[in-house]
Amino acid sequence: MTSSSSETPIWYAIADVERDTGLSKDTLRVWERRYGFPMPARDALGERQYDGQQLIRLRHIRRLIDAGHRPGRVVALSLEELVALNTQTQGEQIQPKTERAEAASMSAGGSLSAVVMERWMQMLRSQDAHGLRQALAQAVMERGLARMVIECVAPMNVLVGQSWLEGRLAVYEEHLYTEIVQSVMRQALGQMAQAHAPKPPRILLTTLPGEVHGLGLLMAECFMVLEGCHTIPLGVQTPLPDIVTATATSGADIVALGFTASQNPREVRAALEQLRERLPPQVEIWAGGQCPVLYKPQRGRLPGAPPVFWPMGRLEDIQAGVARWRALGRAEVPA
Structure with a gap:
């Protein structure tokens, strides 16, 4: 949701930031006074306004705090430092399970290639709901439901989540992805329920x-x-x-x-x-x-x-x- 210098910047009210990150308005105000971040602008009525870069930083901060880091250590860090620390934290906590899941996927036939994942991401960015739904349905037919979930949905979830975290995917695009995936899986579940x-x-x-x-x-x-x-x-x-x-x-x-x-x-x-x-x-x-x-x-x-x-x-x-x-x-x- 970032924008170039030729575009009108997108601003978020404090209520928008609270809904997006789960950080309360009081917390945002306290951090502003205590750590010097975030640094909101003010609109004509004096209300706080946050730009896209601050929103992305706050998303990373929230994720790090949930992982056990103290606010005093992470709130004042730059975006680059937050990304590096977030990557390290994810590696320590999630990588062992990811490696096992990847090994299981490879033994069953392999996860999605980067090319296919990027093609699906392009469908998502262009709002091609029909195309993405068809691609997922085809994956169910070719791989079966279990392999489709592990080899297709799981890695796409990671890519979509990371893209949203870094501001490369809008909230409505993430919601569209979720709705499409859920509809395909529910259809498959309905067919299985009728069979057994x-x-x-x-x-x-x-x-x-x-x-x-x-x-x-x-x-x-x-x-x-x-x-x-x-x-x-x-x-x-x-x-x-x-x-x-x-x-x-x-x-x-x-x-x-x-x-x-x-x-x-x-x-x-x-x-x-x-x-x-x-x-x-x-x-x-x-x-x-x-x-x-x-x-x-x-x-x-x-x-x-x-x-x-x-x-x-x-x-x-x-x-x-x-x-x-x-x-x-x-x-x-x-x-």
């Missing part, structure tokens, strides 16, 4: 309040349906009491939650512990996504006690999780 009757476990899928991203959850549902599971998708941002009620009403055996790196790690752990206390002990909690706190040791549990939640670091972990659950003999699984 679901079996246990019954898995309820949702996110907690504050987590508005549901694409990763839908990707996980694809793998659950491929394992023959009965899925109950609630969408995003379901309050804890409603999750508990829905679990009881639906008879769910597992509650699967999705998290992105933008969520506060302490709040994520606290919410998972609260949910564990409210759910029956036989109902498992599965938690997946890019929030680093999910993959840290769960301390404070009694010896032999089950975990608060089962971390799902990769989509491929779902198959093992379903097999483990079924091996416990909690439900009769038809042959």
Whole structure:
């Protein structure tokens, strides 16, 4: 969303920045006084106005803070320093899982080439929704749903997310991509549901309040349906009491939650512990996504006690999780 010198600059109100980054207005004002950044201009009414470069810096700052960095260390850094630190942080936290996913993809036939990914990105930038939808549908036919999700959707998610973070992709373009991918995967799921009757476990899928991203959850549902599971998708941002009620009403055996790196790690752990206390002990909690706190040791549990939640670091972990659950003999699984 950057612009050249010949174009009219795009300005964002403080409310726009708050919605985009998740940083509160009070936080932005405090940083302005304490660290000298951001440095908003003022409109004719004296209201703060932020340019595109400041918005991009704030996105990087938010991601670093979510990864555990202190504001005093990162707020005053230049964009180049933030990008370098963000790249280092992502390498430390995500690269091991990425390498395993890439190895699995290569053994199954290989991820998308850079040429194909760039072609799909051009479709997205030109608003060619039909072309991108057709390309994704063709990938499902050629690779199957599981390989399409791992080899096509997963790397495209990374590219689209990074392009948005760096200001090379507008918010509406990211939303268009998400809608197209979701429509293709839901169509594939609908076809599978007609072909096979679901079996246990019954898995309820949702996110907690504050987590508005549901694409990763839908990707996980694809793998659950491929394992023959009965899925109950609630969408995003379901309050804890409603999750508990829905679990009881639906008879769910597992509650699967999705998290992105933008969520506060302490709040994520606290919410998972609260949910564990409210759910029956036989109902498992599965938690997946890019929030680093999910993959840290769960301390404070009694010896032999089950975990608060089962971390799902990769989509491929779902198959093992379903097999483990079924091996416990909690439900009769038809042959």
